[in-house]
Amino acid sequence: MIDQLGNGLLLGIIISVASVALSLLYSVTRIVNFAHGEIIALGAIMTLFFSNPVDSRVIYLDRFSPLGLDFVISAFLAVILCGVFGGLLELILFRPLRKAEVGNIAILVVTIGLSIFIRHLYLIFATGRVQNFPLELERRVTYLFFDMTPRNFRVLIAGIIVMVLIGLLLTFTRIGKAMRAVRDSGELASISGINSDNIILITWISSSMLAGLAGIFQGVINDIRYNMGFLILLLVFAGTVLGGIGTSFGAMVGGLLIGIFVQVSVAFPFMEGHIEAKNAVALGLMIVILLFRPQGIFGQKERIS
């Protein structure tokens, strides 16, 4: 079981960062974003696009010549691109829908359509092959109790730092406070001089940047495929629900717990020979939580029926 803890932490950090992003967006805009997974994938795909070395011909978008930038620079560019993408989604799609007072359920269905559309755009232009970043292979090293490669360890640390920063930003900065104000009541916030349109735009941008970062983590730890975001999306929902929907801190912890739970569940006695079904256990946990403690671990009680 301890062997799986390292893997669990790594999966957990991916889900955790993605859950914080999803939760942030939900709490401010009340949108359950099924296209979240596609923004996750965009982060990884764009990083690969920027970092493909010219000589190794690890080609992604076959039509374009690989750029071969440094990996960290590529990741940085990709995260910014994800932010731009999220901002554009808000400006082109979701803001007009909000102004037209389209209901939440309709918007949920729109995000599903959007998710299918973008995912298969990736399939067409980024191929269905499973790929990896052009990084050297590394041996696993033991850190305290768990084995992981030094690169994955750095990813873990980077993820924790990012989430601490997000927590601080949300708690102490003016924008973070404004976000929470819009979350609690858009109307009251606008009365007190907060431009809720701007805050929602900033939320979309930051949520998408975080999602892209989660995708890069996923690409480093596992691999890159066109549907990688959709594959992990339900686990991200599970993490968000476990921590309490709409609470950023809860989403962090919930995401980590779900990741650890999925990997550690492989070692449960009844799971022997059923490793393929490990995600089912986490999804089942999510349903049970929604039924018996819908506010999650850290959420406040709210009527959701």
Next chain:
Amino acid sequence: MNISAKWITTLVLTFSSLALVFVLNPDGQLRILANLLTFAGIYALAAVGLNVHFGLTGLLNFGHASFMGVGAYVTLLLIPHAAGREGEINENGLPFLLALLIGIIAASLFGLLLGLPAMRLRGDYLAIVTIAAAEIFRLLVRDLESITGGVYGIINFSSALQKYRPVFFDEAVISLDLAPAQIWVGLLSWISVFLVLLLLKRLSSSPWGRALRAVREDEDAVRALGKNAVWLKLQSFMLGAGIAGVSGVFLAFNYGFVETTIFIPLLTFYVWAIMILGGVGSLTGPIFGSIIFWAIISETDKIASLIFENADGQQLAGVRFMLVGLLIMLLMIFRPSGLLGKKEELLLNVK
């Protein structure tokens, strides 16, 4: 738009999409049309079931593929079949109709199970729960290889249904240069569509149907009038799931095999696209939605050839699903009531 204008638009669109398929394919139009209409019948049935959930009762069900899957797997495992990697043949089985009945009951019971969260959860939460439950079902079916055949699936079950094919039917179909087995499945699924619609027509104008619509509009009012809103919701879940179960069985017979990748969430989204296109809450909408939808799908290679010179299978699939996604988005934004739905009956502003 008044009612007759809606109907004229719908009929014109349906026939022109079929005509377009006819014109765009110089060879073998009949085969292509037969294939298209078979899928359209099967998916129309699934969309009718989804419409009971969402259109009639306002339940946001994103696990429809699992209802189809339960119906298909239970029915196929009860009739003679071969399953798994070794293809172990199971000669003994129930007659098809009895197995189908049990399959429908199983799908309904699974609907009951998935409906239980609906008692407590608001719309968007229900969406997450149902899609997750459908994935759990799929992962479990894939995992339980000794029973369900796992990734290797189930084969050799077709004769249980095909042996009822009358001789004159075969002769007629073969004289048209078509495949009798597929036409048989298509015919039976369209017959089922009409039978189910007759049933629903009666039900929805009965006190029970009015109570269901009332649940959709204002649950508290239903409670105040002494009706059991929770039980009504569960009944709706079971009815729609049972209908989806039948559709899943026909889908399996149309493929001639069944395995878990058929029941991925994309199947659910296909059915959603058809329901929205036909008109949420409209009984007959799914018929036309399904035909137009499959006409578009069957011409994706033509559309793909506008983008790519020689599209490979992956690009074709990509273009097809992109169209589905785009269709869902555009309909939801610009015409959420679809072809035949009523705007005032849409339940899109629930909080």
